[in-house]
Amino acid sequence: MVAVERLVFLLDYCRSPRYLRQVLAQAVASGLRRDGHLSPKVVAAFFESGHPEDARRWFDGVVFPNTVLWNVMFKGYTLGGAHGNTLALFARMRGRGVSPNRYTFTFVLKSCAKIPATRTGTAVHGVVVKAGFEENWFVGTLLIDVYSAVSEGGDIGSARKVFDGMPFRNVVAWTAMVSAYVSACDVVSGRRLFDSVSHQADLVLWNTMVSGYIEAGNMDAARELFDKMPERDIMAWNTILHGYANGVDFEACLRFFNEMPQRNIFSWNGLFGGYVRHELFTEALCAFNSMLKASDIKPNDATLVMVLSACSKVGAIYLGRWIHIYAANNGFMENLYVVNGLIDMYAKCGSIRNAIELFNMTKTKDIITWNIIIGGLAMHGQGSEALNLFEEMKVKGVAPDGVTFVRILFACSHMGLVQRGFAYFRSMINYYSITPWIEHYGCVVDLLSRAGMLDEALNFIKKMPIEADCVIWSTLLGACRIYGDIHLAEFAVKQLVRLQPEDAANYVTLSNIYGATGSWKHFARAKQLMKEWNVEKSPGCSLIEINYVVTEFRSSDVRHPQTMEIYKVLDELTALTRSVSHYTGIEGLCSTEDGNS
DNA sequence: CTAGGGTTAG
Secondary structure (H helix, E strand, O other): OHHHHHHHHHHHHOOOHHHHHHHHHHHHHOOOOOOOOHHHHHHHHHHHOOOHHHHHHHHHHOOOOOHHHHHHHHHHHHHOOOHHHHHHHHHHHHHOOOOOOOOHHHHHHHHHHHOOOHHHHHHHHHHHHHHOOOOOHHHHHHHHHHHHHOOOOOOHHHHHHHHHHOOOOOHHHHHHHHHHHHHOOOHHHHHHHHHHHHHHOOHHHHHHHHHHHHHOOOHHHHHHHHHHOOOOOHHHHHHHHHHHHHOOOHHHHHHHHHHOOOOOHHHHHHHHHHHHHOOOHHHHHHHHHHHHHHOOOOOOHHHHHHHHHHHHHHOOHHHHHHHHHHHHHOOHHHOHHHHHHHHHHHHHOOOHHHHHHHHHHOOOOOHHHHHHHHHHHHHOOOHHHHHHHHHHHHHOOOOOOHHHHHHHHHHHHHHOOHHHHHHHHHHHHHOOOOOOOHHHHHHHHHHHHHOOOHHHHHHHHHHOOOOOOHHHHHHHHHHHHHHOOHHHHHHHHHHHHHHOOOOHHHHHHHHHHHHHOOOHHHHHHHHHHHHHOOOOOOOOOEEEEEOOEEEEEOOOOOOOOOHHHHHHHHHHHHHHHHHOOOOOOOHHHHOOOOOOO
């Protein structure tokens, strides 16, 4: 007995993983594995220190787990997101005839809500009734969540039935029901219920109703309700802020952010998210900078992910590296969101070597990690490495998704691997049961076009089950230019003009094709068309980061204060390039017309 | 061993 008490004490006070192992070594040595009091503590400690496998091993060693031990297993799995494990284990508990208690259903029902299968939900509901916990407040609230989450829009009728059947309903139950209505796209019923209890509503219920309007896309109603709130906490302010950030009126987001009485990291993240969503990447980075300077609010994982995404968009690799160091020093390298963001940042900022390095160092990878590195390699012209990693990922049991195949097909088309590309395209449909997106069709068109199989490409476009978009016609047009097929080019331009008559790029490309083939009369005609139809080609631009400053530049740009120096260096470099004749390419065919590369 | 509200990657 003394030994058990000592162990329980140690488990309660010494939760560091290293200590835990020592304590457990003692426990095993003392033959205490079956102790009904100790085992739940041990298993809970394993889960809390992030070792679910150890928890499971211990649990499996217990011959007759008591209800508390089963419950601790459910809690560990559910809180760790392993909902399938919770449900599988619950089925086993039933099979073994162990009685649930009033704590059992909280985590089992939570997992049911996360795996929205009507069958399991109703089955567990049946167990609840049989075990006599139907009138339990906690269970009732959770059952509403379960029915509201059930596949295909939720079973709002069953949710309401549970709600009406509850002997007592408190503000938590109302909130669950209101949010069930909202996720069933019925804000009106949600509002009706809200109004009937609004005199007893608390901050959570108010906020649920406000965000319900935001989810329904009704920002005005959300704001109106927010203004009516008897009191507002920072979460309420942040809810509206996020609504504005994701909406069309981004100015309102900025105004609201400035008006807020207090801000936390979620407020700043809402601002960053708004900037990124509206493609104001440099502004996002400036805002991040001012957060670091003007407040003592620290970034969290979501902050880093969004800022990294902005870095990748403008090529801000210095800031990206700074975030890498910050992440490493603040324990964020355990977070796959952050690591994925870093890998993508390196790849998009041109440092594929750093991307690969980090990829190789990352032990737990998900489909997104694989997609990032495969896409990054393909973009950097390392298509065969991309394909190798694709094969490796499949061997490791990671199933590719639609995004993977877009990148794989991209790699194939850039390497001229027509047959292999088609084989992948077929395996995507037949083996992985992925219905092709327009992007996949576009890649196949690119695959054929780049290989010069223009007729086949046109044939493919005609046979596609969905109508070709302007991306696909542009792809074909680009290939027509390379292979000098004026006839097909004119056809493609016709389609493009039909789809987007105001886009100048179409006319530019056509005029360039005429120009390249010496049809100067047609060239002039295309230019004239542009003038007549008042289409203006906005100049393409590039971005470069030097000493933490990202600068935009265009062809023949003279906006920079150091323009003279820059052109001097550029001329020297050009001269140097010409002096070394290493390139015997097809410049005339491959040069870009807008410097947007 | 128990219930309700917030942001994030390809």
